[in-house]
Amino acid sequence: MGFVSFVGRVLFASLFLLSAYQEFIEFGNDGGPAAKVLKPKFNLFIKQVSKNTGLGVPHIDVKTVIAATMFLKGFGGLLFIFSSSFGAFLLLIYLAFITPVVYDFYNYEMESAQFVQLFFKFSQNLAFIGALLFFLGMKNSIPRRRSKGRTTKTKTN
Numbered sequence: 001m002g003f004v005s006f007v008g009r010v011l012f013a014s015l016f017l018l019s020a021y022q023e024f025i026e027f028g029n030d031g032g033p034a035a036k037v038l039k040p041k042f043n044l045f046i047k048q049v050s051k052n053t054g055l056g057v058p059h060i061d062v063k064t065v066i067a068a069t070m071f072l073k074g075f076g077g078l079l080f081i082f083s084s085s086f087g088a089f090l091l092l093i094y095l096a097f098i099t100p101v102v103y104d105f106y107n108y109e110m111e112s113a114q115f116v117q118l119f120f121k122f123s124q125n126l127a128f129i130g131a132l133l134f135f136l137g138m139k140n141s142i143p144r145r146r147s148k149g150r151t152t153k154t155k156t157n
Helices: 002-025 032-053 062-081 085-102 113-141
Strands: none
Touching (some): 002 085, 032 062, 032 085, 062 085, 085 113
C-alpha cells in the first residue's frame, strides 16, 4: 500500500512540477508566456477586488507573481512527493490563489464556449484542492506510531 501511495503522490505532484519546470525554462526577462497570459486576467481581478472592497490594492508585478507560483508549485510538489503536509499546504495556497484569477468563467456569458472551457478547468482545480484537503485530512487522522521502548507495563500485586 505504501508503494502505491508513493506512486500516486508522484503522479499528482508531476502535474505541478512539470508546469513549474516549463515556466522556469520560458521565464526570461518579461516572465515568459505565462506572464503574458496572466497579466490581463490578473489586472482585471485586481480591479474587481478594489472595486468591490473599496480598498486600494498595491501594484504587484506579474513577473513576481509568476516567480512565486513557480516556487509554490516546485517546492510544494517536491515536498508533497515525500508525504509532507507543508508541501500539500503550499500547493493549496497556489491553487487557491491562481484558480479564481486564471479560470475567470464568471466574466463570460453562460452560452459562450469560453465559459464552458474555463468552468471545466475551474472545476478541475477544485477537484485538485479537494484531493489535497483529503490528503491532509487522512494524514492528520492516522495516529502516530509510538516507539516500542516507551511503553511501560505496570505491575499489580
